[in-house]
Amino acid sequence: MCAKVLVAEDDPRQAEVVRRYLAAEGHETVVVHDGRTALDEARRWQPGLIVLDVMMPGLDGLRVCRTLREESDVLVLMLTARATEDDLLLGLELGADDYLTKPYSPRELMARVRTLLRRSTRAAPEPGPRPVGRLLIDPVRHRLSVDGVPVECTRGEFAILAAMAGQPERVFTRAQLLHHTRGIDRSSTERTIDMHVVNLRRKIETDPQRPSQLVTVYGVGYKLSAGTP
Structure with a gap:
């Protein structure tokens, strides 16, 4: 399944690696390097998934995620170098769909991307409260x-x-x-x-x-x- 994926990562080399892997699987990808631009691009481009680094200049990834959740249901895969339980809990509480702790392998990242996209296309649950x-x-x-x-x-x-x-x-x-x-x-x-x-x-x-x-x-x-x- 191909999708529009926004990559928000302030490290240009890391962002390029992610972009290449996404492109190899047929995803349309846009890369940005700061939180403010990530938020603006998400609003303009309406991606299906955002790969969102926590540590970015301007707005950090947590603030971006919080704002996105107030505006849309876009899938968010959060990248974080802060692996304490409190940090991970905060990301999930803000609405991230998954997280990946740095350093990570690109293959694992792509596995997470594939799973999130598959989940988003599953049939709705059976009706009835x-x-x-x-x-x-x-x-x-x-x-x-x-x-x-x-x-x-x-x-x-x-x-x-x-x-x-x-x-x-x-x-x-x-x-x-x-x-x-x-x-x-x-x-x-x-x-x-x-x-x-x-x-x-x-x-x-x-x-x-x-x-x-x-x-x-x-x-x-x-x-x-x-x-x-």
């Missing part, structure tokens, strides 16, 4: 409410909830949840699922430290439970 305990998950309208109050969540977070809401009380492994989000190599991205779960618990649980709905099944994975009233 799904009530689970205090939650109401509407896959078609991409809406989540807790006790009737709308709650915002990222696409990755929502994909996890929608998958689990279809089979309440079923235990999902991290690898199975990756299939519903991005399906990347589990050795490098199962941690992403854990970070999504942390974010979701902050949003849906009365006490995130003692979750009653999004429950850990130790040694296996997670399940979505009706919880306790």
Whole structure:
């Protein structure tokens, strides 16, 4: 599947490597080197995917991602040299669809690109809101409410909830949840699922430290439970 891809990377050599790999797979690619230009070009060109470096002059990638999420649903693959959990959580909370920590191999980058683009073309989930305990998950309208109050969540977070809401009380492994989000190599991205779960618990649980709905099944994975009233 070919797409319009915007590469926002302040290192010209790295940006050229990424551009060549994308072009080799047939993608139409535009390269920019600062955050302000990235935002302007995204608005003008309307790409299907943005490969977005965090550390850029002017506006950094996090601020660009935050603004993009207020304006569109464009796919965002974030590149970061800051690999602490707080940094990665922040990127996901701002709406990045995936992240890749520098240094990375171009082959891994292209695997992430292919998976994100495949996911964006999948058929819509089965219609009908799904009530689970205090939650109401509407896959078609991409809406989540807790006790009737709308709650915002990222696409990755929502994909996890929608998958689990279809089979309440079923235990999902991290690898199975990756299939519903991005399906990347589990050795490098199962941690992403854990970070999504942390974010979701902050949003849906009365006490995130003692979750009653999004429950850990130790040694296996997670399940979505009706919880306790």
